[in-house]
Amino acid sequence: MNLTRVWDQIGFPHASAVYQGVLICPNQITAPNNPPFPAEKFYCSLAGGQPEPLWPVSQALYVLIRADGQTQASVSVHTSLAAAQAGTGAIATWADSPTWQYNDFQAEQADLSRVGSSTPDLDGFKVAVRPIESAGNPLWSVYQVGASVSPAINLCDTCVEILQAHTGEGESLAGVESITCGPREELTASRVSIRVTVDQAKRSDDVAEIGRRHLMIPVSVQVTVQNDLGSQESAWRRCREILAAVHSILSDEKANQIAFRMVAEDFSSPAPLGGELFAYRGILRLEADLLTEG
C-alpha cells in the first residue's frame, strides 16, 4: 500500500501561502473539478492493473512551491527541510513551470523529472498542487510529503506536532507539560499531559467514486491532570478546558491545514482514574478520514 500524507506547510508562514495542498502519487491524481478544493480532496487513483513505481520507504520528502510574483510557479522536491527552504539540492522538479490559473486545478498536475542521479528516484511520479489565490507577491511554501504503510503512526506524530504548537504562553494548551503518542491509561510523570493513541485503521471503498478508498483511523486523545492544583474542582475544570481546546484544534482550527479530516465522535468528561483519586482523565474520541490511499 502506498499512502501519501500531506503536512501543514512547514518552514514558511501558512498565512502567506499561495498554494495549499500538495500531493505526490505514483499514478494519476484525482481531485474534484469544482472549487473550493480542500486539501483532503486530493487522492491518488488506483493503479488499475498498471505497473506503478514504488514509493521510497520511510522517506520524508519536502516539496517547495515557489511563486515569484506571477501566476507562474515552480515545484521541486527535496529530502530535507533545510534544502527545501534554501531551494537547493532538488531531487526532482516540475520543470515546465506552467502558468496556472486560479482555481484551475487540472492545470496543476504534472510529471516530476528526476534531477541527475538523485535518490530516491521520483521520475514519472505525478505531482499536484492547489492554488488558493492569485500570486501577486513573491511567496514560497514548503510541504512535507511522505508515504507509509503505517499512516497511523504518522497521524499520531502529526497530532502531537499540531498540539505542541499551541503550548506557548497564553495559548490554548499553555501549561501542558507533555504531549506524546503512546498507550492509553498509562500515567505519565507530568502534572498536565496529553497522550495521543491511534487504534486499528478501518478501510472502506467509496462506491460513489470508483477507485477511491477511505482509510478511517480512530484517534483518542487522553488528557490527564494530576490533582495537585489546589482543589479537585480546579483540576477537573482544567482537564475539561484542555479537552475542549484539543477538540477545537484538531477538528476545526487546523482542519484546512492537514491532509486528514478529523471528526470528533464524543468525549468522556474528566473523571478520576479508576480506583485512584490523584488524577483526572478525559478522553476525546475522533476519527481521521484519510482520503489519499492509493
Next chain:
Amino acid sequence: MRALFEDQFYGSKDPTSGLVGSGKFVLHKPVWGSAPYVDLFFRVEKQGAGQPIEVYAYASLALARAHDVDTPVGYLASVSIDPDDLGDSFATMTLHAMSPLAGAVPQISVSFYAYGSQGGPGTLSGIMAYTVAPDLYACDAIVDVLSEYTATGYVLEDFAGPPTKIAVGDPGVARPMPYVWVRTTGFEFLESMSTGSIFAIQYALEITILAHRMDSGDQAGPQEQAWRKCRLYQSRIESILFDERRTLDDSLFVLAALEGSAPAPTDDSLMYEATVAVGAEFLVIWPERT
C-alpha cells in the same frame, strides 16, 4: 469551534441594560487574522449617547468582569468604534479590527463583524464570551442559579455554605454533605442548513445530588426519609432549571432536555445519589475553518 454567547451573569441581569437594551450592539462573528486562536471575552462599554463603543478582548471571564472602565488593564486587544460607523442591521454589519495591546501575551490578531444602534442613545456594558468550552460556563450558570436558592427559607437552604456545597467538577471524597456537583458528560454537534448553515452544539450536563443515606434525624424509617429528602432536592432543582429560572438563560444557552435517575445508594452505601441530566444548547457556533 467556539461558541459566542453573552455572559448573562455579568452586571444586573436586567436584559434592558445588556448588550441589547437602550443601545444595541451585536457582536456577530469574530474573524482571526493569524494564530494563535485563543478563547476571548469581549467587554463592551458605551458611556452615553454619541460616545464611542469600546470593545476590549480579555483572556478570561474573570478579567472581563473586573474591567476598569477608567483605566483598563490586562486586556489583549481593543477597538473603539464610532457609533456612526456601525451598521444598524445584519445586512449592513461592518468589520472592526482590534489592535493588540503592546506587550500583551499572546499577541492576537482578531476582527469581528458587528452591528447595532448608530449614534445614540444609551449606554452599554456587557460581556460576550467566545470559548471552546462553553459547557463550563453553562455549568457555572447552573451553579450560580442554584446557589441563589440556598438562602434561609429557600428550597435549597440545606446547601448553604461555607463550605461550598454546590460546585462545578468532581468534589472528591472530602466533600461536605449534602452536595451538588455539575459536570459535562458529552456533546452533540448540530448543523441547521435551513437557517443559513448555523451551527449549534449541545452539551450533556449532569447534576449529581449526594445526600447522607442515614441523615433523617430521629424519625422512623431513616432510609426512607433520607431517600425522600434526596428525591425532593432533585425535584426542586428540576423545577428551578426548567421552570422558575429558565428565562434567565436567554442567549447564554437553552436547556434542551431533561431526565435523571432517582436516588440510589452509592457504592459505599453511605449516600444516596440522584442525577438531573440536561442538555445545554449553544445556538451560535463559529467554526474557524472556512
